[in-house]
Amino acid sequence: xxxxxxxxxxxxxxxxxxxxxxxxxxxxxxxxxxxxxxxxxxxxxxxxxxxxxxxxxxxxxxxxxxxxxxxxxxxxxxxxxxxxxxxxxxxxxxxxxxxxxxxxxxxxxxxxxxxxxxxxxxxxxxxxxxxxxxxxxxxxxxxxxxxxxxxxxxxxxxxxxxxxxxxxxxxxxxxxxxxxxxxxxxxxxxxxxxxxxxxxxxxxxxxxxxxxxxxxxxxxxxxxxxxxxxxxxxxxxxxxxxxxxxxxxxxxxxxxxxxxxxxxxxxxxxxxxxxxxxxxxxxxxxxxxxxxxxxxxxxxxxxxxxxxxxxxxxxxxxxxxxxxxxxxxxxxxxxxxxxxxxxxxxxxxxxxxxxxxxxxxxxxxxxxxxxxxxxxxxxxxxxxxxxxxxxxxxxxxxxxxxxxxxxxxxxxxxxxxxxxxxxxxxxxxxxxxxxxxxxxxxxxxxxxxxxxxxxxxxxxxxxxxxxxxxxxxxxxxxxxxxxxxxxxxxxxxxxxxxxxxxxxxxxxxxxxxxxxxxxxxxxxxxxxxxxxxxxxxxxxxxxxxxxxxxxxxxxxxxxxxxxxxxxxxxxxxxxxxxxxxxxxxxxxxxxxxxxxxxxxxxxxxxxxxxxxxxxxxxxxxxxxxxxxxxxxxxxxxxxxxxxxxxxxxxxxxxxxxxxxxxxxxxxxxxxxxxxxxxxxxxxxxxxxxxxxxxxxxxxxxxxxxxxxxxxxxxxxxxxxxxxxxxxxxxxxxxxxxxxxxxxxxxxxxxxxxxxxxxxxxxxxxxxxxxxxxxxxxxxxxxxxxxxxxxxxxxxxxxxxxxxxxxxxxxxxxxxxxxxxxxxxxxxxxxxxxxxxxxxxxxxxxxxxxxxxxxxxxxxxxxxxxxxxxxxxxxxxxxxxxxxxxxxxxxxxxxxxxxxxxxxxxxx
RNA sequence: GGGCGGUUAGCUCAGUCGGUUAGAGCGUCUGAUUUACAUUCAGAAGGUCCAUGGUUCGAAUCCAUGACCGCCCACCA
Numbered sequence: 014x015x016x017x018x019x020x021x022x023x024x025x026x027x028x029x030x031x032x033x034x035x036x037x038x039x040x041x042x043x044x045x046x047x048x049x050x051x052x053x054x055x056x057x058x059x060x061x062x063x064x065x066x067x068x069x070x071x072x073x074x075x076x077x078x079x080x081x082x083x084x085x086x087x088x089x090x091x092x093x094x095x096x097x098x099x100x101x102x103x104x105x106x107x108x109x110x111x112x113x114x115x116x117x118x119x120x121x122x123x124x125x126x127x128x129x130x131x132x133x134x135x136x137x138x139x140x141x142x143x144x145x146x147x148x149x150x151x152x153x154x155x156x157x158x159x160x161x162x163x164x165x166x167x168x169x170x171x172x173x174x175x176x177x178x179x180x181x182x183x184x185x186x187x188x189x190x191x192x193x194x195x196x197x198x199x200x201x202x203x204x205x206x207x208x209x210x211x212x213x214x215x216x217x218x219x220x221x222x223x224x225x226x227x228x229x230x231x232x233x234x235x236x237x238x239x240x241x242x243x244x245x246x247x248x249x250x251x252x253x254x255x256x257x258x259x260x261x262x263x264x265x266x267x268x269x270x271x272x273x274x275x276x277x278x279x280x281x282x283x284x285x286x287x288x289x290x291x292x293x294x295x296x297x298x299x300x301x302x303x304x305x306x307x308x309x310x311x312x313x314x315x316x317x318x319x320x321x322x323x324x325x326x327x328x329x330x331x332x333x334x335x336x337x338x339x340x341x342x343x344x345x346x347x348x349x350x351x352x353x354x355x356x357x358x359x360x361x362x363x364x365x366x367x368x369x370x371x372x373x374x375x376x377x378x379x380x381x382x383x384x385x386x387x388x389x390x391x392x393x394x395x396x397x398x399x400x401x402x403x404x405x406x407x408x409x410x411x412x413x414x415x416x417x418x419x420x421x422x423x424x425x426x427x428x429x430x431x432x433x434x435x436x437x438x439x440x441x442x443x444x445x446x447x448x449x450x451x452x453x454x455x456x457x458x459x460x461x462x463x464x465x466x467x468x469x470x471x472x473x474x475x476x477x478x479x480x481x482x483x484x485x486x487x488x489x490x491x492x493x494x495x496x497x498x499x500x501x502x503x504x505x506x507x508x509x510x511x512x513x514x515x516x517x518x519x520x521x522x523x524x525x526x527x528x529x530x531x532x533x534x535x536x537x538x539x540x541x542x543x544x545x546x547x548x549x550x551x552x553x554x555x556x557x558x559x560x561x562x563x564x565x566x567x568x569x570x571x572x573x574x575x576x577x578x579x580x581x582x583x584x585x586x587x588x589x590x591x592x593x594x595x596x597x598x599x600x601x602x603x604x605x606x607x608x609x610x611x612x613x614x615x616x617x618x619x620x621x622x623x624x625x626x627x628x629x630x631x632x633x634x635x636x637x638x639x640x641x642x643x644x645x646x647x648x649x650x651x652x653x654x655x656x657x658x659x660x661x662x663x664x665x666x667x668x669x670x671x672x673x674x675x676x677x678x679x680x681x682x683x684x685x686x687x688x689x690x691x692x693x694x695x696x697x698x699x700x701x702x703x704x705x706x707x708x709x710x711x712x713x714x715x716x717x718x719x720x721x722x723x724x725x726x727x728x729x730x731x732x733x734x735x736x737x738x739x740x741x742x743x744x745x746x747x748x749x750x751x752x753x754x755x756x757x758x759x760x761x762x763x764x765x766x767x768x769x770x771x772x773x774x775x776x777x778x779x780x781x782x783x784x785x786x787x788x789x790x791x792x793x794x795x796x797x798x799x800x801x802x803x804x805x806x807x808x809x810x811x812x813x814x815x816x817x818x819x820x821x822x823x824x825x826x827x828x829x830x831x832x833x834x835x836x837x838x839x840x841x842x843x844x845x846x847x848x849x850x851x852x853x854x855x856x857x858x859x860x861x862x863x864x865x866x867x868x869x870x871x872x873x874x875x876x877x878x879x880x881x882x883x884x885x886x887x888x889x890x891x892x893x894x895x896x897x898x899x900x901x902x903x904x905x906x907x908x909x910x911x912x913x914x915x916x917x918x919x920x
Numbered sequence: 921g922g923g924c925g926g927u928u929a930g931c932u933c934a935g936u937c938g939g940u941u942a943g944a945g946c947g948u949c950u951g952a953u954u955u956a957c958a959u960u961c962a963g964a965a966g967g968u969c970c971a972u973g974g975u976u977c978g979a980a981u982c983c984a985u986g987a988c989c990g991c992c993c994a995c996c997a
Contacts, residue, residue, distance in 0.1 A: 293997050302995040361996050620959045631956035885977035894939055
């Protein structure tokens with residue numbers, strides 16, 4: 014974009030982000046600055062985006078997550094690394110299917126009515142229409158992803174990687190199929206992994222039921238349960254073998270109320286005698302504990318639910334009822350028959366579907382699983398050895414705990430949108446008998462020891478086979494299920510580079526440098542990527558995992574669209590600008606803590622943008638057209654004030670770089686805010702006004718501004734580019750300009766210290782003015798004829814400057830006298846009003862002021878003296894601390910003397 | 921049941937290796953305006969750093985115990 018330099022007078026007073034953001038983003042795209050490719054001359058820096066769901070709409074969590082990534086990428090790009098940010102989206106199996114099904118419902122359609130193929134066409138269409146919303150929104154945020162490389166988890170290449178991984182794991186004996194209790198969502202009608210179930214504490218009820226013992230003359234046993242409807246599937250009852258209360262039940266049989274089924278009475282160590290009555294009803298098909306007990310004791314499993322959560326034929330008179338309705342009916346029935354003895358409130362946690370919040374049902378069904386333990390071992394080792402580091406470190410433990418107690422991963426989903434399981438079955442080989450055997454194989458783990466799981470007539474292939482390998486039949490059907498969404502996401506860090514093909518990008522950019530994500534997907538995603546990366550690439554997928562907090566609203570609720578409390582980042586960008594949003598969200602994110610977003614935070618960001626804008630406006634207004642930034646003036650020609658701000662600048666460069674290297678984003682941004690606003694603008698800009706015609710000062714203004722813009726660029730890319738383009742810069746864009754290096758030669762602690770003293774003096778004068786209650790309107794009398802004038806060196810220079818600025822005048826306080834008309838005074842700006850004539854002092858007030866100050870100083874001196882008199886302190890504290898304190902004490906003594914002298918002269 | 925995080929100004933929060941008189945933003949109050957910026961500037965008020973005990977010359981910071989708030993994990997029938 015060729016930008017005509019506006020005459021300064023036409024730079025608007027208020028920063029307007031709209032056009033600026035659009036133009037510069039397009040400029041960056043046009044010039045290809047986001048692109049990165051393998052370049053052996055440079056060090057790589059790579060990040061893969063946590064792929065947002067295609068159903069996603071940018072929320073504050075995304076804004077935080079992606080701003081942090083963009084900061085890292087932009088920073089490292091400027092430091093000269095080959096920085097790549099790989100973007101992409103996730104097909105989000107269940108979530109997307111739900112969305113499309115919902116839109117079908119509005120048309121009065123169901124996916125079943127439509128059929129699998131037609132339905133998938135609809136999903137693809139939906140994806141084409143809405144699936145890139147979030148990508149567009151990320152661009153508005155300013156994300157510098159290499160968009161040409163954008164991937165989608167259902168792209169052909171990534172799908173191929175999925176099949177490859179499935180087959181390899183299968184051949185290694187790490188994938189098997191089996192009939193187990195899994196988490197079933199009756200609404201989505203699919204299996205869920207353990208991680209996809211959210212447990213919530215709810216107050217339910219504990220029902221005490223009376224079961225009759227067979228042939229015992231009416232003896233009964235009382236059993237406590239939270240889910241009475243599952244009694245219909247009971248096939249046994251049990252107690253702890255050492256529970257003396259129930260020894261008389263050994264070998265007996267109980268009778269199931271309502272249905273009259275005969276129930277074995279078993280003993281098992283796993284049954285807790287403390288819970289309820291100590292007797293457990295055993296429902297193998299609907300409870301994981303019971304399922305295990307049943308496997309040990311050879312009990313039959315009776316399934317009483319249909320996939321949609323209604324009761325099936327096994328439920329006798331309750332067939333067809335919904336599970337919760339059935340619960341109510343059964344309770345009433347049991348009450349009527351006096352089988353329900355007691356109902357107590359009971360706090361327990363109930364699993365909910367993470368997609369639709371329906372209560373999840375433990376359900377016995379045939380599913381595919383990944384055997385995780387062998388995969389977890391290297392993933393544990395890699396983190397223990399520090400190959401991958403978590404920031405903040407406390408997540409290491411969370412990760413390791415989960416990995417150590419890892420359970421097998423249920424990967425099949427009974428939905429249509431996703432990667433179809435690459436398994437085919439031969440209709441001829443799978444006779445009714447074979448199928449019965451498979452069905453009957455509940456609980457038997459048929460694989461292990463490196464051998465592939467096998468079923469007659471089953472083929473696991475990378476491509477659809479033409480014919481059955483055993484009998485040659487072409488009567489083949491593919492497994493109808495699809496894979497868990499995360500089965501493609503866990504390959505993301507290498508599948509996006511074209512794995513299994515070995516190529517330059519993979520070699521150059523893998524392992525990636527940093528993964529930025531929230532803690533809610535450590536188990537879903539981070540841990541599994543570690544396993545996949547180590548298994549298939551032989552290397553950890555990232556050097557660092559940066560875990561940030563969750564964005565909440567002011568009341569602490571997790572922001573979500575459904576709660577209606579979400580602050581829409583796009584609205585914030587429209588209203589305040591992307592830079593303001595980015596600044597705000599970073600400034601409130603301290604390491605790993607959850608953050609609370611609110612309107613006022615974005616206002617602070619907008620105000621900061623505007624401050625930057627106006628400071629730049631001032632500098633540009635005063636810059637000599639011939640000034641060259643690349644030709645620094647001789648050091649001697651710089652005023653002490655110039656040298657002060659240059660020193661401060663270099664401290665800021667060092668501080669910001671260090672903070673970024675340590676991933677302390679909020680620290681970096683606050684350093685910049687303080688430096689820019691409270692040092693550069695409040696002091697330097699004001700003090701530069703009298704010297705504004707001086708070229709060295711102009712150079713300093715422009716130089717400090719330019720370098721601060723660079724430091725700010727990763728955080729606030731748009732406004733920094735806009736201003737930088739108006740400066741006499743070199744190069745095409747700030748985003749590819751080199752990151753400033755802190756030049757130690759410029760850091761001058763002496764000048765900083767001395768100017769701090771002067772600043773202190775000015776502050777003291779401000780205080781005097783306040784104490785005297787001088788209305789500056791009346792009292793522009795300005796002088797700094799203090800003792801300081803006699804002092805040597807910088808202090809004197811500085812005081813002189815102020816005197817010059819102020820144009821000492823002899824106006825008197827209290828009279829409404831017009832301000833002097835000298836232009837110099839007008840130019841002085843705000844500083845002028847701070848400086849006040851000494852001499853015309855209310856002696857009483859001044860004495861009070863000095864006495865108060867003296868008291869303060871004396872108090873501090875007492876504290877210091879007692880410390881310095883302490884032998885332990887002198888011998889045990891580090892020397893530099895002691896020296897610092899001694900110096901401080903001296904300074905205080907001097908100050909005290911001055912104050913006392915002032916007091917004497919007053920009297 | 922296990923684990924993690926938090927408790928600092930009226931509000932929201934920083935506070936690194938234990939070391940000056942504990943900071944910021946917002947809010948409140950007082951004042952400023954020929955100004956790059958009212959999306960601005962100056963000033964003031966406002967603190968038992970959750971409690972108790974310990975370590976230390978020195979603790980908001982380290983240790984122990986407890987309280988309260990929040991989160992995560994677990995086969996809490």
